[in-house]
Amino acid sequence: MANNDTTDGSNETMMRDDPAEMDLDELRDEIRSIDQEIVERIAQRTYVAESIAAVKREKGLPTTDESQEEAVMERAGANAEQFDVDANLVKAIFRLLIELNKIEQNQHGINDGQQSNWDSDEG
Ligand SMILES: C=C(O[C@@H]1C=C(C(=O)O)C=C[C@H]1O)C(=O)O
Numbered sequence: 774m775a776n777n778d779t780t781d782g783s784n785e786t787m788m789r790d791d792p793a794e795m796d797l798d799e800l801r802d803e804i805r806s807i808d809q810e811i812v813e814r815i816a817q818r819t820y821v822a823e824s825i826a827a828v829k830r831e832k833g834l835p836t837t838d839e840s841q842e843e844a845v846m847e848r849a850g851a852n853a854e855q856f857d858v859d860a861n862l863v864k865a866i867f868r869l870l871i872e873l874n875k876i877e878q879n880q881h882g883i884n885d886g887q888q889s890n891w892d893s894d895e896g
Pocket residue numbers: 821822825826836837838839841842845870871872874875
């Protein structure tokens with residue numbers, strides 16, 4: 774087996790076995806493990822954003838920062854291109870991650886009055 778240690782934050786998919794030599798169950802195990810890592814990293818991203826929101830609150834700043842959001846989106850597009858995946862779809866995922874943070878921040882009572890794009894009376 775290849776070295777599957779992912780703790781260094783490197784792009785682990787590049788380090789793993791050749792998919793052509795893995796059977797379906799092994800490949801689906803690989804996906805399951807990656808899916809768990811993705812959700813874990815999303816949770817970590819949300820946790821850091823909550824810390825940022827707390828600092829902003831201390832400083833009397835709004836939680837939403839549109840110029841920072843634009844920088845995040847631009848970075849997402851550049852990273853997508855680097856790894857040869859569809860930049861627009863990756864940016865759509867990052868738009869959702871930003872919205873997730875805003876919803877979490879609202880739920881923790883640190884709403885600055887700005888609505889998330891996903892806030893709605895319906896649903
Ligand atoms: C995390 C921050 O707060 C909000 C959430 C962002 C995000 O999820 O990337 C970006 C900008 C802010 O609207 C931040 O300002 O960095």
